Amino acid sequence: MANSGIASDERLADTDGLQAVTGGGQSLRPRTNEEAIRQARRDAKEARKRYITEDLYPVDMVDVVQNANLRLMVASIDDPNFVGYYERGTGTIYVNALSAPPRLRTTMAHEFGHWYDLEVKGRPATSCKREVRREFTSPGDAYADEFMLCFLMPEGLIRKLRKFGATIGRLSDDFGVSEESVMNRLRSLGLLS
Numbered sequence: 001m002a003n004s005g006i007a008s009d010e011r012l013a014d015t016d017g018l019q020a021v022t023g024g025g026q027s028l029r030p031r032t033n034e035e036a037i038r039q040a041r042r043d044a045k046e047a048r049k050r051y052i053t054e055d056l057y058p059v060d061m062v063d064v065v066q067n068a069n070l071r072l073m074v075a076s077i078d079d080p081n082f083v084g085y086y087e088r089g090t091g092t093i094y095v096n097a098l099s100a101p102p103r104l105r106t107t108m109a110h111e112f113g114h115w116y117d118l119e120v121k122g123r124p125a126t127s128c129k130r131e132v133r134r135e136f137t138s139p140g141d142a143y144a145d146e147f148m149l150c151f152l153m154p155e156g157l158i159r160k161l162r163k164f165g166a167t168i169g170r171l172s173d174d175f176g177v178s179e180e181s182v183m184n185r186l187r188s189l190g191l192l193s
């Protein structure tokens, strides 16, 4: 079973590159992961202004998804590799109800990032149908993951909390994300080696 997930990811990664070259006439080459990450940082700031109505934490992703007029489907899927996906056409974000709450939030924000990249920014399709735990090798997923970190943990606030001595465990509670996500955010801001 694990093999089928890996195979499907490889196929998606291939499609990702192909569509980036041919899709929309926007670019003659696929963007690199580094370019995708820079775009995600800018876009997440912009998206926070547009779709977050109250500056409260943890970010209420259900509210955000509704503000963006997207559909949210929370289904119990008995497959630990399935966490969620964004479906074009219907504008639906699917998440696995069997995920722990911090993962539900980060999955929704990751899929919301795919939507922002594809539909708001109109960039070539990089969305994946199926998300599994793995290294983010495609630019589309590098984008969605960085978008998620920046959307849920804004730079100014996390810097301030860290300066006042907030531990990783405390930040994990405050932002409603896993300690791993907090550490990734701190690393990307140069606050953790």
Ligand SMILES: [Zn+2]
Residues within 6 Å of the ligand: 110, 114, 127, 128, 131, 140, 141, 144
């Ligand atoms: Zn993804």
